[in-house]
Amino acid sequence: MVKIAQISCGAEYAGIQPEIKKAVESVGAEVIFPDIEFEYITNSVRDIGYFPGSGSLKAMLAGARSIVEGRTAADGVFIATCFRCAEGALIRNEVRRYIQKNTDLPVITYAFTERTKAPELIARMDALTTTISMKPLLLRKKQEGLTLGIDSGSSTTNAIIMQDNKIIGRGWVPTTDVVESAEKSVQEAMVDSGIKIDDIEAKGVTGYGRFSVSKRYEADLVIEEVSSASKGAVFLAEKQEGEATVFDIGGMNNKAITVRDGISDSFSMGGACAGSSGRFLEIVSRRLDVDLDELGNIALDGDYRNVKMESYCMVFGIQHLVTTLAEGAAKEDVASAGCHSVAEQLYEQQLQEIEIRHPIIFVGGTSLIRGVVVALEDIIGSEINIPHDSQHMGAVGAALLASSFVH
Secondary structure: OEEEEEEEOOHHHHOOHHHHHHHHHHOOEEEEOOOOOHHHHHHHHHHHOOOOOOHHHHHHHHHHHHHHOOOOOOOEEEEEEEOOOHHHHHHHHHHHHHHHHHOOOOEEEEEEOOOOOHHHHHHHHHHHHHHHHOHHHHOOOOOOOEEEEEEEOOOEEEEEEEEOOEEEEEEEEEOOOHHHHHHHHHHHHHHHHOOOHHHOOEEEEEEOOHHHHHHHHOOOEEOOHHHHHHHHHHHHOOOOOOEEEEEEEOOOOEEEEEEEOOEEEEEEEEOOOHHHOHHHHHHHHHHOOOOHHHHHHHHOOOOHHHOOOOOOOHHHHHHHHHHHHHOOOOHHHHHHHHHHHHHHHHHHHHOOOOOOOOOEEEEOHHHHOHHHHHHHHHHHOOOEEOOOOHHHHHHHHHHHHHHHHOO
């Protein structure tokens, strides 16, 4: 059984420890806790060089040291502190850096509240256990045979057909009914490639609707979206060796993933609100009466500083959008503010939980919105790589990994 070491502060006090345990067990893993004593805590704080006021935060540092020194045998690490604790956030990141610097264990971090429930954690635990248990599969860097990858996302469903390391067919449709959308997307990819479904040698499925779609197509591989997105991203960007960071601003949430040699080893997902997602950009484009793909180009001619746009709440963001337009703000400025708002929340929420590595690869449908790309480059201060077919990264990752099942 996969062993996930929990290093946390306040989970018992907040009443969410049973939810953490439930989430871990739901993906077939086991929670373990570093075995530490008082003297070991004191020495760890001194040796690591951080001196938090809280005894529980000191114990987190000792727990990290116990893992690094091999006193605690873990397959992966879950690091969590309270969302409201500033010192906890600092120690959470320090513990993550310390473990990643001294081990090759996959790590995820999380800021919880007393309302955190198991379903919010399951996707994270699923990705962590996938990285651990499927590492030999994830090491695959070349697609072979004739494979189909399907990404059943919250906003769009796309299908990719690959043959001998090349994309030969593409399908991309809005998600309504997950199975029907998958069928339409696959049909598009079949027409595009000239391939029949009976010719496919292996199928891989990812995304929110992966379980329903996998039953429909009797998939050989069902994989969560963090692993498939990061694998597809580095493949498309030709960065499967060395380190990279992957951004994916999805229809309902965001992902920021660090990758080493083609495998994710740390990630942050979610956001304070859907105001940080592609869904918010869809609303902005609708109010401006432009297509979503036009929004980014319009934003390049505007200045977000001329518009007040709420960055942390979908509802308030829409209110500010409506009010600003009623006051006669320029369409270009509003478009710029919408793009900048989404980029800003990715930076302030997700990118504080990982160590940014270069190159930075931006994938997903939002990567095609030029205004968001420019806003991110401005905020981060680094150039961002948008690979060809970036919007298909999840399906590409699924098709690539599915080739392990080609006979």
